[in-house]
Amino acid sequence: MQLKHKIVALGIFPLILAMAVIGALVMVQNQKLGEQQAQLIEDSILASKRAELKNYVEMAMSSLAPLYDSGHDDDATKQQVLEELAKLSFGVNGYFFVYDHNGRNLMHPRQAALVGKDLWDMTDPHGLRVIQALLNSAQTGNGFQHYAWEKPSSGEITDKLAYVVMLDRWGWMIGTGIYLEDVERATQQARAEVARGIQATMSALAVVALIAVLLVFAGGLTLNASEHRLADKKLQRLTQRIVSLQEEERSRLSRELHDGISQVLVSIKFQFELAALELEAGGSKGLDLLRTGTDRLADAIGEVRSISHDLRPSLLDTLGLAAAITQLVNEFEQRSGLAVHYHSELANTQLVDGAPVALFRILQEALGNIERHAEAQNVYIDLNGNGRLVRLAVRDDGVGFRVGHLDTAQGGIGLRNIRERVEHFSGQFSLSSMPGRSELIVSLPAQPHQDNS
Structure with missing residues (x-):
């Protein structure tokens, strides 16, 4: 040929x-x-x-x-x-x-x-x-x-x-x-x-x-x-x-x-x-x-x-990641009745193309899992950037779960999707859980700052 x-x-x-x-x-x-x-x-x-x-x-x-x-x-x-x-x-x-x-x-x-x-x-x-x-x-x-x-x-x-x-x-x-x-x-x-x-x-x-x-x-x-x-x-x-x-x-x-x-x-x-x-x-x-x-x-x-x-989410395109996540957190708190403690320090950190959507979907999936399975009372969300990467941490005080069990064919589809999104951007993903504390941490690379001076 x-x-x-x-x-x-x-x-x-x-x-x-x-x-x-x-x-x-x-x-x-x-x-x-x-x-x-x-x-x-x-x-x-x-x-x-x-x-x-x-x-x-x-x-x-x-x-x-x-x-x-x-x-x-x-x-x-x-x-x-x-x-x-x-x-x-x-x-x-x-x-x-x-x-x-x-x-x-x-x-x-x-x-x-x-x-x-x-x-x-x-x-x-x-x-x-x-x-x-x-x-x-x-x-x-x-x-x-x-x-x-x-x-x-x-x-x-x-x-x-x-x-x-x-x-x-x-x-x-x-x-x-x-x-x-x-x-x-x-x-x-x-x-x-x-x-x-x-x-x-x-x-x-x-x-x-x-x-x-x-x-x-x-x-x-x-x-x-x-x-x-x-x-x-x-x-x-x-x-x-x-x-x-x-x-x-x-x-x-x-x-x-x-x-x-x-x-x-x-x-x-x-x-x-x-x-x-x-x-x-x-x-x-x-x-x-x-x-x-x-x-x-x-x-x-x-x-x-x-x-x-x-x-x-329209805010993701118009006002950016921080505003879209703020709205998502507020809606989740009103819908679920859970106490959400949200902290954001993105400053002027710029994400690579597609990363804001990925982070939004990751948080959306994580909150959905907490609402459906965690039986938690409080949710803690931290979003911050330092110019090199953006870090999203989601923690709850629910009943916990077995992390290894999520790799079976019948469960963990949402978390596998999160892992695939992170891997697409060459980011880092970690998940830990025990009764009273489950935490998801995602880090994605930021776009290098262009100095035009």
Whole structure:
């Protein structure tokens, strides 16, 4: 094989491999974020539905209170209560049901054939004894139960979330439920959007890889002595382009998450609608519901800002490492509740290109490990420079860990990433731990000071 062909091969094969690895990493990260987003949407909608069900049952109990609290336990009073409950409904498939403590159905406005039957041993398609589970939830005070039930409007077996309470004096269980097919639609839509994003990203990477390969191949065909040096420069630019693509992908993911979080706001909309209904009805809980929805909206906004900041801190580019770390420390202290003792003396120390990002990510990873695993009360952070190097020390008073255990395949991924970042800049890395004291020390070389006098 001629030299120029070898150079072309050496340029093309690593490039293809790097693009394939980047594509795989982007796909895995997209899928992970997509699952997290779908889970967040599902949890938010379910939380809204739980609040909605609880409000429906509370309203029903309020309407029955005069009869139940009258102290009359005769059959006529009980029948009147059942008739009042049968009249209450919401939506197309919203109704109330009543069972006694032995599992016998006393009232079911949409499935009259069940009235009077003993359903104690009835199971859903998943093998759950539905009535027993509902009674257990009502008696323990939890009230909520997930099961499968026939949907009256379609006759199909559909997942359902119910909320039940007990009328202890009569031994009755009263409740209602909401069918959950809309939750599945929302999560499927989120996963479909992620899949489309992955496909678009992979297509863009394929186009970039193809263009880069063609450029390298075209350069190799006209290779000569002077073009050898040019090829080296092109390879350097391609390597830098790969690094840039990684940071661009982080920015893109940040924008996508910002847009996607709007799905979470659907659940908040339900909360506001409930508040509106309550206020229109002259209820006393409207303002509380409105405040709850507002608080959740603030949480959603904070989550968007937190995710965007984690992907790429803007202060790092605008005001520098010291300001970015100060903000990171303040946010960590507020979020975790730990006491953080932070000291910085960078002065005019200048870091080599890429080192500020590396130090920021290292501290970010270290604080994340402390929050998740250390069970600490205090965190001590020292950042200082002396013109030759920059030293970052992070210490906590937590439970400690076995340093050697972190080299196993199942743990220590974050610390291995820290070690790799340090090695990339030819820096120094040390880690020690014992109960009550764990310390991470990182030193990176500083950029030599240029004297222009």
